[in-house]
Amino acid sequence: MARIRQADVDEVKARTNIADIVGERVALKSAGVGSMKGLCPFHDERSPSFHVRPQVGYYHCFGCGESGDVYSFLRAMDHLTFTESVERLAGRIGYTLHYEDGGSAPETSGRTRLYQASTAAAEYFRSQLASAEAEAGRRFLGERGFDAGAAAHFGIGYAPKGWNNMRDALRAQGFSDEELATAGLVSQGQRGVYDRFRGRVVWPIRDLTGQTIGFGARKLYDDDQGPKYLNTPETPIYKKAQVLYGLDLSKKDISRSHRVVVVEGYTDVMACHLAGITTAIATCGTAFGSDHISVLRRVMGDDSASGEVIFTFDPDAAGQKAALRAFADEKRFAAQTYVAVAPDGLDPCDLRLNRGDGAVRALMDAKAPMFEFVIDQKLAGFDLASVEGRVGALRAAAPIVAEIRDSSLRPGYTRVLARKLGMDLGEVTPAVERAARGSR
Ligand SMILES: [Zn+2]
Known part of the structure; x- marks a missing residue:
């Protein structure tokens, strides 16, 4: 394969701001003079230790030690070869590359x-x-x-x-x-x-x-x-576990607002965006999983509880299963997680069609904390009119409250659970404490 002239390699690098390239995948914020930071794309972390220095064209992660220039970033991140990295960036700025053997046509492979x-x-x-x-x-x-x-x-x-x-x-x-x-x-x-x-x-x-x-x-x-x-099946460039439909369109707003809306289908993403919810995305033919969360957290700059992740699920059995699965991964976000379920079993696409753009926005405003949604799901399987039913429901729901990350929210949700069960706080609190000890 023809080698790209070293002068061109240097020139393309000099004309490219590494912060723009990294910033397409990781939300960066200022970290002092000449430095920016974000959540590391090479390891899982809660607070940003991935630093980018645009003036020297260099990145370094203090957490896992990954470092390099804009070419090594693309090689590691997008699995490109060195030549492909240079060609990608040259194409981005409209720069014509020259090859050692005199050719100018890119060696596209x-x-x-x-x-x-x-x-x-x-x-x-x-x-x-x-x-x-x-x-x-x-x-x-x-x-x-x-x-x-x-x-x-x-x-x-x-x-x-x-x-x-x-x-x-x-x-x-x-x-x-x-x-x-x-x-x-x-x-x-x-x-x-x-x-x-x-x-x-x-x-x-x-x-x-x-x-x-x-x-x-x-x-x-x-x-x-x-x-x-x-x-599309799995290919070298299409990995369904990481792909999120609509992320190219919503990336900027997600990163600016630290808010994301996860819907179930392509038409739901379209309906949300057209209704003004421009932070909506969906998985493509697979359940929302931990790789999707990693991608989203980096784009959101998810390092504080001020962010919001809103899931919409169909109220049917499949939707309930999806909700419980999302809840199992909920702790991986630093942001607060919510669930929005549309009235009458409508998905966002049907909701917009039947009731207009305002109804889609109202759906998002009417979100409920994910714990509350999951507690309701757990309680739905019990007959709360009977003592046996209430005791069973308490046993099923207490671990949910015990798992709430923010301990200042736990007493409030313990009261919510007690009210839903029609039981005394004196009975519910010990059950939650027992569940908390059990999970530790
Ligand atoms: Zn790292």
């Missing part, structure tokens, strides 16, 4: 090609949304309250029904079948590769820096035997 293929596919799908065949796709969006402007804002597209449309369009742009397969855009059949997404509305999924890395696709036609939602 590996990940760079996967990003390019994903971007080309997103463009292709987007252009298809205007086609005659995409009528069903436009209707799907229209019925959910999304007009052409909304579709354009989120880059939504349409994947045609045939087997080879996107494949042929990208082949014509010079992408090989192997590149398309590695990017998760096509599947391997007996007679070559064919389009993974067919006859579907397609949402491009972008990483924190705004690069398209994959897709979520909703089926439109009854004769489609596939799942309702189909996503």
Whole structure:
């Protein structure tokens, strides 16, 4: 592979502010003259020990010892090669690189090609949304309250029904079948590769820096035997455990407000943003997990209890399970966690459609602390009219109150629990204290 001229490597580095590159992934705040700090992306921490010094182009973590310049940051963070790191940053500032063997064309290989293929596919799908065949796709969006402007804002597209449309369009742009397969855009059949997404509305999924890395696709036609939602499989650039839909659009507001809203689907993210809740994100075809929390905490700059994480869940059984799972991870946030459940079992998309933007904003304002929501979930399984039911419910709910991180909140929630159970504080307090001792 041709080497990039050292003078160019130095020039691109000199023209790039490392704080901008790090800041795309980690919320940074001032840490004295010439220094900024944030939560380390290389290890899990509660308070920031990751320092960036823009003037010297250098980062260092006092917690885990990781350090280096902007190229080593991209290599460690995005798993790029050195050449790819330089090419990425040169492309960002429109700088033409020169190679040792005299060539000037970038040696685009590996990940760079996967990003390019994903971007080309997103463009292709987007252009298809205007086609005659995409009528069903436009209707799907229209019925959910999304007009052409909304579709354009989120880059939504349409994947045609045939087997080879996107494949042929990208082949014509010079992408090989192997590149398309590695990017998760096509599947391997007996007679070559064919389009993974067919006859579907397609949402491009972008990483924190705004690069398209994959897709979520909703089926439109009854004769489609596939799942309702189909996503890009795991690829070198698409890791579903870390990907959050909408994070590229909401990153700035999340980091400014230290607030994030976690919803369940692509259309919910759209509805929230259009209603003015511009901090909404969703997981893509997987449950909200600990890797998602790590990504969010860095973007939020989550190092104090002043932040807010609001989960919206469907009130159905699956939503309740999701809520309990989120609660199990709740302690990983420094921020306060809340749950917002819409009236009449509506998700944010339906809520906006039926009752308007104001109702979506009101839903977020009507959030309840996550402990209270989980206590209610626990109590729902017991007959509180009977002594046996109340004793069982107390035993099930006491550990929730005992686990509340902020000890100053515990007495208040003990009273809340006692009131919900219709029991004396004198009975409930010892149960909570016992549960606290048991968990320690
Ligand atoms: Zn670290």
